[in-house]
Amino acid sequence: MKSQILQTATKYMLPILLLFSVFVLLRGHYHPGGGFVGGLVASIAFVLHSFSNGTESTLRLLKYHPRVFVPFGLLLAAVSMFAPVFFGLPVMTGLWLDEPIPVIGMIGTALFFDLGVYIVVIGVVLTILFTISQYSD
């Protein structure tokens, strides 16, 4: 599906969509959004890119194969899950900084957990889609 228009469009769409996905991720704690949806939006951004430029070029763009994202995200989620244990609290207790940080807002373990979900979702969706699309080529 080589289309000049789509190629040009995705060039600008990709960063905007990714930024939007991060926005969805961060606002999740207060408004509709969150890691899962954010991850899906980010995956769609990459899928769109792969549609117009081919899977190979998206994989080159990503630098690492998306499957690498999966364990990384799982690790991040697991660490944020078990982090309270080191403070003598039960697993999954929310730990929060006292003051909000500009732009991002409140920072706590839940955010990192959500970030982990975000990364896993990107990894899983892209791994499945790219594997299938490479298989069908």
Add this chain to the structure above:
Amino acid sequence: MLFAVLSGLVFSILLIPFGRYFRGRLSVLAGLLPIALFVYFLTYIPEISSGQTIRTSAAWVPSLGLNLDFYLDGLALLFAMLITGIGSLVFLYAAPYLKGHPYIDRFFAYLSLFMASMLGLVLADNILLLFVFWELTSISSFFLIGFNNDRADSRKSALVALGVTGGGGFLLMAGLVLMGHLSGTYSIQEMVQSNEFIKNHAMYGLILFLVFAGAMTKSAQFPFHFWLPEAMKAPTPVSAYLHSATMVKAGVFLLARLFPVLGGTDYWSYPLMIIGGITMLYAAFLALFRTDLKSILAYTTISALGVMVFLIGMGTRESLLAATVFILVHALYKATLFLVTGIIDHETGTRDITQLSGLRKVLLPVAVAALLAALSSAGVPLTFGFIGKDLIYEATLHQKELWATVLTGLALLTNVFLLCGGFMAGIRPFMGKLPARYSGLHLPHPLMWTAPLLLAVLGVVFGSFPSLVDGSLLKPAAQAIAAQPINSPLKLWHGFNEVLLLSAITLGAGSVLYFIFKPTEKKQDWILGFQRFSTYRLTSSLNRYFLRLSARFTGFWHNGYLRSYLFRIVAFAGAVVAYKLIKIGLIPLDMARVSPVTIYEIGVSLVMVLGVFLTLTTPSRLTAVVASSVVGYCLCLFFVFYSAPDLALTQFTIDTLTVVLFVLVLFRLPSFLKFANNRVKFRDAILSVGFGLVIAISALHVLNEPVNNEISSFYGDNAYRLAKGKNVVNVILVDFRGFDTMFEIVVLSISAIGVYSLLKLRLKPSDKE
């Protein structure tokens, strides 16, 4: 004691990462473990022989009554010494025997796993624990019998053994649980206290049946004996260890261990005496017709096990002492004969006694060991076998008048056959002229021939000086079985009496039989002809039918078509829910509670209907996918209408990705869409409409259910207070129910790995080579 049991398990686990160091010369070092354990149990002899018992306990699964309770009394000690003592020799013997075998480390892992489970079995006081180890011995012996797993017959005989012993184990478990249930405890020693209650209970017969089934299958009693000769496919050290000294005696051990709880009644005695009697005579008779050394030994072993069961069934003080002594006697001479057979097989490459002769000229120490073992099995004076046989006759003679004659006759006949079988295996290969092809033979590695020689010499030493093992090992064991003191000491000389006469008759008749009866291929074939009616045939043909049935069953349900799986799953789920809905009956639909329909909703619904219509009628797959995704997007709009923005957002992105996925896959399929005939279409239509209806009606039911707001209001109230979030849905996902989310992303990852690995495997077929 816990450590002693677990050391074998630990060792076998350690052999997984470090096994490669044990493949070479170091393999001999594996023998250090059983030797150390042997010494460890040796140190308990003074305590046990003075009448003490040792009990240790550690909680494992207390809620199930399953604890690591170990109990060391005379019986357990006798078996523990056998297991570790013969185990040591077998370990040392196996190292040169399997030298250069690529999987020798694996062999030692299985062997030590087996040793550990056997030790656990004899030391366990908790019957559930005993059962766990019982099954572990079956499993580890499965691996050992099938050790040469590149041979089909070896694999098959391993399966047969596992099938028979596993089936018996299943029944045994039921029996043990029943016992535990009746007596209210799972400790054998505590059960002894309530033995009267169990014996008088209506379930007593059933318990006996189940326990006997377990013991009979494990100890290869008629009619379950057939797995033992089959199991001779195992490497010979395994046969020596499992099938002479230890595993097959587990059934005998179980009977001995449970004798104080269940034994001493007619229901106990007669079945065991009948089964044991049949087994000992039948197997001893069959042994005569075998030409394969290991086969002869297998049948004489079955016969010996029959003798033990017979004696325990008799249940008098003399018979229990005789059984105890015979256990040790048999272990010593039978292990020797097996090890000798292993050497012969190793050196000459054959175990056919019609081919072998004169080997004493080249394998003198081996011949000496075999001779001593054969004499002990024959019960020649000054060998341990003589004492064992005397006790057997004494036990049978002490029965009531008619019984005494019958049982003594039975024992006499069995002993004559056993003697002949022992001579055939222990003497015949070494006598006569040495064929020229064997003249170049030389002795194997010293470790290999010292092991049987040591055992054989021990048999003579114990036979000449029975006091060595009498008070220290055998009497405590017999007392543990009988649960009462036993006083008569083992003696060499009882004076001229009936017992001595019977021994002499046995020796004379057996020797005569040995000299006039020569086993040949022809006779073996003649006796094999009767196997048509054997239980082995019966079970194996049952097996075949079962396999065929399950193949058909699997073929029918798992035909590999995704559409048929989908059809069955949807049909089943729909039918189940529909049945429930019909039972509930009509729903009182309260129109007043339904919110008014808006113009948007009507519009979106119309689009949905159009989408469905297009999906069904379009001839192009791509259009169908796009049209069905329109339905999905419309659904998202409904979520928005009913203030579930999170759901709408997620549904929207998921729908998008689903379309992409569909397109990726459909892209490769042929473009036409006409593959189902009208009948199939009609069937699918009914199914989908029906399922849709079921779901719609259930949704209406949900509306009607009384709403419990407790949970949602808890989340609503506490989202900000406890988790500092204002979006309740997200707070639930990442905080309140974070565990769920964690497992969900793990599941997602697994599915990604699944897709990736499945398709990558297909991508490079060349890598499969």
